[in-house]
Amino acid sequence: MRNEYLFTSESVSEGHPDKVSDQISDAIVDLMLAKDPEARVACETMTTTQRVMLSGEIRCKPMYDDNNEDWKFNGYWAPGARDEIESAVRRTIKQIGYEQDGFHWKTLTFENHLHGQSAHIAQGVDAGANKDEGAGDQGIMFGFACDETPDLMPATLDYSHKILERLAADRHSGVAPFLEPDAKSQVTLRYRDGKPVACTAVVVSTQHAEGYDEGEKEAELKAYVKKVVGEILPQGFISDETVWHINPTGSFVIGGPDGDAGLTGRKIIVDTYGGASPHGGGAFSGKDPTKVDRSAAYITRYLAKNVVAAGLAKRCTIQIAYAIGVSEPLSLYVDTHGTGTVGDDAIETAIKGIAKLGGLTPRGIRTHLGLNKPIYQKTAAYGHFGRKAEGDFFPWERTDLVADLKAALG
Template identity: 75%
Template sequence: MRSSFLFTSESVSEGHPDKVADQISDTVVDLFLSKDPQARVACETLVTTQRVVLAGEVRGNGMIDTEGKWADGALAEIEAAVRATVKKIGYEQDGFHWDTLEFANHLHPQSAHIAQGVDESGNKDEGAGDQGIMFGYATDETPDLMPATLYYSHKILERMAADRHSGAAPFLEPDAKSQVTLRYENEVPVEATALVVSTQHAPGYYFHNNEGDPALYAKLRDYVVSVFHDVLPKGFITDNTVIHVNPTGRFEIGGPDGDAGVTGRKIIVDTYGGASPHGGGAFSGKDPTKVDRSAAYVTRYLAKNIVAAGLARRCTIQLSYAIGVAEPLSVYVDLHGTGTVDEAKLEAALPNLVRLTPKGIRTHLGLNKAIYQPSAAYGHFGRKAEGDFFSWEKTDLVDALKSALA
């Protein structure tokens, strides 16, 4: 890796249409898991002007049985949960309103052909819900061991959302995007060279091509610049930092009314902002038997513990699976030349610390719970582990790792 360079990551807010879709899909996952920890959910969501559409395969006691019959009240419960999620995000606009949007539910029973290969039975261990490759990453660039460009992109939008919800910034609307470019020297971020925010706003808060209200736009811009200064480390913003706030001008129509949203289109935002490889599979809308989700979580968990243990400054881990097969087909560790231990020794040690089967991962991290909706905006990684939530962010393997390599 080059020691001096510019690198950029982006984030999108909870009101971005793709993130609205992700949050709805994970709301459905949580609802099913709250009824049945062994539920199977693969829920895709489409959002557009005044419309939410669900599709996918599901199974779970208390909601739908293997014959495809819905439990009493289940359909109404799903719709109510979806509307509550949209309301929580803050959409009460003519083009997308939690109370008046049209809702269509096309979820149906999980394929029996998938179930027979995945379910545990007799002497057969539970198999992976699909084939695929999953990556986890950690770096010492930030306290939460995340790439700095993505870390600050998320924090900017989290702060803006908090101010919108509290009323401190009443001119903000839910849809927003951020982008952070940092200059690295000796692989350490030292300066922000470019900062971008495009945010949906209340009527009139723009000025472009001599149209709009310059005073209102100045209020919006000054607010966003103050967020930049509050979020980024002191000294990162300099006279040379290029700042863009709503560079296209007016942004009053946004969210699903401005652009359709679909589950799983923001996978780089969800993970490492482009600083690490990505296996390609989305997380939201999938129960934890799907290794797209659970194995990506455990690779982050293992990589973070390796960096937290001081065994490397940067770590990438890859796992691979075949559908219906329990054990991973491969375990790969790359310390990017920053490690103090042999990568092959880590590859041998990790499966002894956490059983890397779908069931083993879920058991170790406690994933069969209704814990997923909060992960569907502002990243699945680099979050604070609290109770059952974000268990894959814990660093409780540090001592075991050191012992295994002693």
């Protein structure tokens, strides 16, 4: 590892068009899991000026059943199910705060193109008399943890998220009424001997009310942003040498889906580790937890975090791989980047030997972490990792494997 270097991560707010799409897709996942814990959902959302469109495959008999003769007149939808989905979409947008001429929760046009899950996918995923439930797709997933922050996340991403969370909280509470929902942040830190020691650059672009791009109002907005950043970064990180770029393009009144189309799954590095770790390529939002893109990414974060929390390493990357329709993972790989107190192969063996994990099968992961619940909309902005929801850790953020790992490794 180099003795000194700069590293940068970015985040985007809940009002960014791609994140609007992610939150809508996960609102649909939550709606269907609340109706049926074994629901299958692959929901993609597109947002643009005054329009939201859903597409994808689902299986949720309380809402959609292509074997129900009574529902055929409604395209196999249960009475009222389409209205329930539309209400969830509009409610999500309202919660974010979009009441603009170019994107308004109440007046936008909504299209629902969800349809039944492919039988050829279902036959590989569903459990049967002679087989355990298989993975919902092939793929590789990565989890990561490091000791840069109390939540064991990369500092650059952690601070980028927290800046935008604070802006959103102040917008919702009325502390900063000049802010609008769309925003992006970027934090560059200087690392020395593997630890962040200073902030060399901050970028914040935030949508704002009319008039906050010049004169005293512009100065007020920039002073507010600098105050927020100063309160979030550790004392001493900001200095006279820190370079600031606050709304560097000038006016940012037109934003959100009116300014740029949004799609589910386009912010996967923001969702994970800000570039500090590899990414398998799969997005999370809109997918039920049989999809290992989501559940295996959660279990690998859980495992990596417990390795670091146990003091077995300062940094840990874990990869896991699956084949569609096959329950057992194809491989498990641990890399502690030269910071481990024991061998990486020993950690791999220890993980495989922890019985309560359920062998890292899709069913075992969902059971151990309790993933068949409507918990996902909260994950869809400000990252899936290193966060708490309503005062409690997300289940994959628990550190309840520390004792098991220490016992297995002596």
